[in-house]
């Protein structure tokens with residue numbers, strides 16, 4: 001094993017120790033009320049609070065007056081008032097089981113075009129949460145992104161979401177000609193499908209984070225009915241920018257923020273988020289597959305559904321469900337064809 005890979009493994013395994021932020025649920029915040037709306041918080045104070053990490057109502061509500069005052073420069077009395085209002089405005093988010101069941105009934109499942117694959121994940125890629133596929137080079141992560149970018153356009157009764165797609169491309173691997181082929185496989189007009197996909201190239205991790213935030217504007221200001229956000233691949237910029245600089249905690253903090261944005265979009269707009277992820281080799285594995293996803297615990301917690309993709313026999317691919325809130329672990333075999341993803345060739 002090369003020295004580089006060993007170093008990388010050490011770094012990645014340190015993540016679990018260094019990272020402290022756990023992805024919080026954003027649903028506990030009363031809609032539309034942000035820290036900018038707190039009494040005594042003008043734009044400059046809001047900026048200072050955000051810089052100091054008080055970027056959600058929850059973080060303000062659980063802060064101590066002295067720390068908040070220190071971070072924002074406001075007096076102790078005002079800090080107390082700010083905290084009190086944040087607590088009042090914070091909807092603690094208790095919901096009945098029945099409310100949640102109703103929400104689950106709204107979930108849309110986007111088809112892969114393969115019956116076996118869809119069955120493995122309960123009918124398709126779910127809206128309302130993040131699905132992560134990780135796997136080695138050529139395992140079909142990007143091919144699957146192309147398929148979903150097409151099938152999202154289908155009407156709901158045909159396994160689509162009747163919606164638009166945002167594709168955040170970090171590696172320059174979006175291929176319109178592939179979309180054309182796959183559209184034909186689904187019986188869709190490729191021009192309509194291509195028009196339905198908003199592709200944007202992310203040049204670094206900050207850019208990637210900003211683009212995810214901008215999706216909200218696309219939905220609200222431009223009325224684009226986004227039902228799928230693809231981030232292919234999630235970690236490539238984060239990984240290369242923070243490699244070997246001993247700043248893994250910083251990286252994980254940024255990643256956490258990025259994932260928060262994606263989770264909030266998924267919740268708020270009932271859209272699906274598909275992220276692809278790379279793998280690294282685990283030097284201490286003696287049995288089974290010696291690879292694991294990168295990104296550490298933060299990513300593990302953020303993705304509701306996680307699939308491991310690999311090459312199988314005779315040109316097939318294997319998808320293994322490794323984490324799902326409601327489905328048993330399992331595997332299926334599928335093939336990549338000109339038309340997309342299929343059970344057989």
Ligand SMILES: Nc1ncnc2c1ncn2[C@@H]1O[C@H](COP(=O)(O)OP(=O)(O)OP(=O)(O)O)[C@@H](O)[C@H]1O
Nearest residue numbers: 135136137138139140141142143144278336337338
């Ligand atoms: N039209 C097609 N028919 C059959 N197989 C195809 C077709 N187009 C691409 N492939 C297969 O898809 C593979 C590429 O898969 P993909 O780009 O999705 O991998 P990936 O998991 O995204 O890898 P990376 O980690 O490099 O991004 C190619 O190796 C090729 O075998």
Ligand SMILES: [Mg+2]
Nearest residue numbers: 141142173232
């Ligand atoms: Mg790829």
